[in-house]
Amino acid sequence: MKITIIGTGYVGLVTGACLAEIGNDVFCLDVDPRKIDILNNGGVPIHEPGLKEIIARTRSAGRITFSTDVEASVAHGDVQFIAVGTPPDEDGSADLQYVLEAARNIGRYMNGFKVIVDKSTVPVGTAQRVTAVVEEELAKRGLESDSARRVSVVSNPEFLKEGAAVDDFLRPDRIVIGIDDDEAGNLAREKMKRLYAPFNRNHDRTLYMDVRSAEFTKYAANAMLATRISFMNEMANLADRVGADIESVRRGIGSDPRIGYHFLYAGCGYGGSCFPKDVQALIRTASESGHNLRILEAVEDVNHEQKEVLVRKITRTLGDDLSGLTFAVWGLAFKPNTDDMREAPSRRVIAELLARGAQVRAYDPVASDEAKRVFALDLKDEPEQLARLDFAHTQDETLTGAEALVIVTEWKEFKMPDFTHMKSVLKTPRIFDGRNLYEPEAMAELGFDYHPIGRPYVAATGATSDV
Structure with a gap:
């Protein structure tokens, strides 16, 4: 399949390289010429085990291209992955300016049916905003009734762990796909099913759901993991005071299959590109909906102090x-x-x-x-x-x-x-x-x-x- 990846950051580069590795023709777009120069000269702008080797193989085989040419990127892929950054805004909400700009570019240049895949971590309702932006650009081109107006925006959140992202992508524990239940959505479903077929040969790992639920799933997953970390850090701080050993406690509670051992290690706090901003964004989404996420507010406070x-x-x-x-x-x-x-x-x-x-x-x-x-x-x-x-x-x-x-x-x-x-x-x-x-x-x-x-x-x- 012909795939376009918009954004060569952590998620986009891993996604593009791994899809090229299994045989797809992948076009990776970035507006930062420095990144593209690094990639075209055999380098990789991020450190991720195994990624450099995959990019080298797929470049030699002609299955992956890196470019700043927006129009060419839209023309290339029937499936357009948006994998740009969604940094926290001043109020903690996800900044969608790069996602929406990518959508505008697709609307400006697309001809024929496109599946637009939100791979970036985005708040609930983003697919609807992306659809509106694309349709607005198509209207400017006078294509309201043209077949080029047919577009389906899919939510396909990533669940990649930095440091193990290549293995996570190639051997996923689940593939979450949110698709609208309409004619365009049915076409998108078939394309996504074909794209992910190589990952489902042993057993079907794909979970289909509505778009809003898929968008929510990513935030909920990261919020749960962040909560486990902050919980254990709270327990560790108390263990310091009462003379208990948090490692013994971890083994004691982790052996309960309802709890398990993952993300139960005490330490000096979590960081990275996902947990901090996703917890903040979910808190902000709740606030905008007139609801307070008191647990997550505490999770954030604990992590800050830890x-x-x-x-x-x-x-x-x-x-x-x-x-x-x-x-x-x-x-x-x-x-x-x-x-x-x-x-x-x-x-x-x-x-x-x-x-x-x-x-x-x-x-x-x-x-x-x-x-x-x-x-x-x-x-x-x-x-x-x-x-x-x-x-x-x-x-x-x-x-x-x-x-x-x-x-x-x-x-x-x-x-x-x-x-x-x-x-x-x-x-x-x-x-x-x-x-x-x-x-x-x-x-x-x-x-x-x-x-x-x-x-x-x-x-x-x-x-x-x-x-």
């Missing part, structure tokens, strides 16, 4: 004034296997350390370049603070002379470091672990002052404390 839990532990131990102290920070991306710094907890942790006078040496396996760009913007009005932030090439480089190691992202390479070497080069063998990578008792035996989240603090001497 990003400061490591700094609170640090200041309780070392005082509010951290001037003259150096901290090693491991992990910058909001999660492993990505370079995404959007809403990353590391941004809050590092900003708070710098504001208290500390020197920070940070390391991330893939996100350092993106982190440099982000912190340059975050601290543009604080040049003195920015000057005290250094980025190391290896995790070991961060450690020499540091007052403590602060772990923010749970990259695999951080799970089994050389503790003997760490102890010899740190100024003080002290770890503040925002991801609970190590066992407290084992760290005490190794001679480390270890501060996890929701687990018993155990000093290097083996003495316990309520800190």
Whole structure:
């Protein structure tokens, strides 16, 4: 099939590459010439395991094209995926300007029937707005009664986990498709059924529903996962106070099949491109409908505060004034296997350390370049603070002379470091672990002052404390 992908960000690029991988002829459009130049020169503007290799294969086979030519992109695909960004607006609602502009372009240039697929995460009612915009553009062309006016807007939300997106797309646990029950919708259903047939050979993973329900499903899914994370972080904070071990609690409740283990890990808060903005957007949608989502409002508040839990532990131990102290920070991306710094907890942790006078040496396996760009913007009005932030090439480089190691992202390479070497080069063998990578008792035996989240603090001497 001939497919057009509008937007070569995280969702669009993964979607386009994977659809090309299974044999489709894919045209990827982006209005940013820098991104297109990177892609046409063999690069990939985001880090996602396996994506670069798929793009290289499909480019060599002639099944994927990258271009800024809007008219050519509309002419190419009978199915047009809108996969542009929907960043949060000032009031927390999803900003649909890029979605609607993509729809306008389709209306300006389309000839013949088109299936428009909302792949971007969009609020309930967006498909209706996209349809209206396309019809408005067609009317300007005098095509009200022409067959070119036939269009069906489908909701096909993505459920991709950054760091595992390629596998998630090629081996989906479900495919949600929202389609109107009319003549155009029936045509769209047949095209979508054909497009996703390769993913349904073992068993049918497709869930058909009305468009509004499909739009709602994406938000509800992310809201549920964010709620589980904030719930466990609340429990971890209480465990700190009452002397319980949140890891034991996690195993105890996760073994209940009604609960399960997924998204039950305590830590220093969630980030990324989805959970924060989708929770905000759903809260805003509810407000516009005259309803308050009290649980999600609490989820958002808990997550905001959780990003400061490591700094609170640090200041309780070392005082509010951290001037003259150096901290090693491991992990910058909001999660492993990505370079995404959007809403990353590391941004809050590092900003708070710098504001208290500390020197920070940070390391991330893939996100350092993106982190440099982000912190340059975050601290543009604080040049003195920015000057005290250094980025190391290896995790070991961060450690020499540091007052403590602060772990923010749970990259695999951080799970089994050389503790003997760490102890010899740190100024003080002290770890503040925002991801609970190590066992407290084992760290005490190794001679480390270890501060996890929701687990018993155990000093290097083996003495316990309520800190």
